Amino acid sequence: MKLEGIYFKYPGEVEVLKGANLSVDRGEIVALVGPVGSGKTTFLMIAAGLLEPERGAVLLDDKPLKDQLPEARERIGLVFQNPDDQIFNSTVYDELAFALRQIHSSSSEVDRIIRKVAEKFNITHLLNRPPYRLSMGEKRIVTLASIIAYNPDILLLDEPTANVSSKIIESIKSVVEEFKQSNKAAVIASHDGEFIAETSDRVYVINNGVTVGGLDSKTILSNDELLTMADLKVNPSKRVQ
Ligand SMILES: Nc1ncnc2c1ncn2[C@@H]1O[C@H](COP(=O)(O)OP(=O)(O)OP(=O)(O)O)[C@@H](O)[C@H]1O
Ligand SMILES: [Mg+2]
Structure with a gap:
């Protein structure tokens, strides 16, 4: 995926992005860092096709993403910075099922995938719970699981390590590692220098x-x-590896 010369402003606001570029290849993990309010989330929303830039190119397989929507949404998975902006179903099960139901027609296949993903992320006990009652850490893992469930090619993670335990950080790391190993791609916006040093190629x-x-x-x-x-x-100990 490639973003070239991206300009963007929210209505009535000053320009957030003024010619920003980013590319990520298959088998690559790329980090996006910058101060609070610098436009990381905005840039990821543009990469996911959820916001349209004023100017610039968003390319998936060298073709404009815009021309490949809505189908291409299945190929790009954005895990939101704030889980409450992402979660909208009344149970964790339905949250995991939502995108899957658009992709698979068989409900037994959807159920099989949900059970498998829930086990992987250790959230089987949460499946019947209403997501709004979960802790912030639980919500974060549910939103990640709901994206991994439909197996996108490109994973966009917005501050994935905020409000989670070191155990969950380890499982997020292994998800990212699996993406790399299966020749997929990930872009991670983060303030977590250690996580970036450990996971990112560029x-x-x-x-x-x-x-x-x-x-x-x-x-x-x-x-x-x-x-x-x-x-x-x-x-500094993380810098020289
Ligand atoms: N919906 C919106 N309407 C108007 N302005 C917005 C909106 N969302 C974000 N902004 C503004 O756009 C700028 C970039 O915001 P963005 O959320 O992309 O930054 P960020 O780098 O992700 O910040 P953080 O590190 O806090 O997550 C900020 O000045 C923010 O106030
Ligand atoms: Mg942000």
Whole structure:
């Protein structure tokens, strides 16, 4: 997937993105870092085809994403920064089932996939619960599971490690690792320097509407100027690997 020269502004607001670029190849994990309010979430929403840029190209397999919607939605999975913006079904089961039901016609196949994903993420005991009553960490894992359930090619994670335990961070790491190994792609927007250092092949810094970097993680995460620009702290022991 490739985003080139993206410009975007919310109605009545100043420009958030002013020529931002990002590319992610199959088998690659790319991080997007930048200060609070720099446009990371906005950029991921554009990559997912949920917001349309004013200018610029969003390409999936070198063709405009816009021309491939709505079908291409099955290929891109965005896990929202705030689970409450994503969750809308009345049970966890239905939340996991929603996208699957658009893809598979057989309800026994949908059920089989849900059981398997619930087991993988250790949320079988939550399946009949109303999602709004879950803890923030539980909600986050449910939203991730609901995306993984339909097996997208490109995973977009928006602050995946916020409000979760180290055990859940480990399982998110293994999901990302599986994506890489199956020659799929992931883009991770995060303020978590350690998680990025451990998972990402390349890093983009977004600041003042543009992206810089895009080079390998070690180069970016050892550049003090870029880290300051990203308002990111990385433990020096994680920098040299
Ligand atoms: N729906 C909206 N309407 C108007 N302005 C918005 C809207 N959503 C975001 N913004 C503004 O756009 C800018 C970029 O927001 P965005 O959420 O993309 O930043 P971010 O980098 O993801 O921040 P954070 O690190 O806090 O998650 C901010 O100034 C924000 O206030
Ligand atoms: Mg954000």
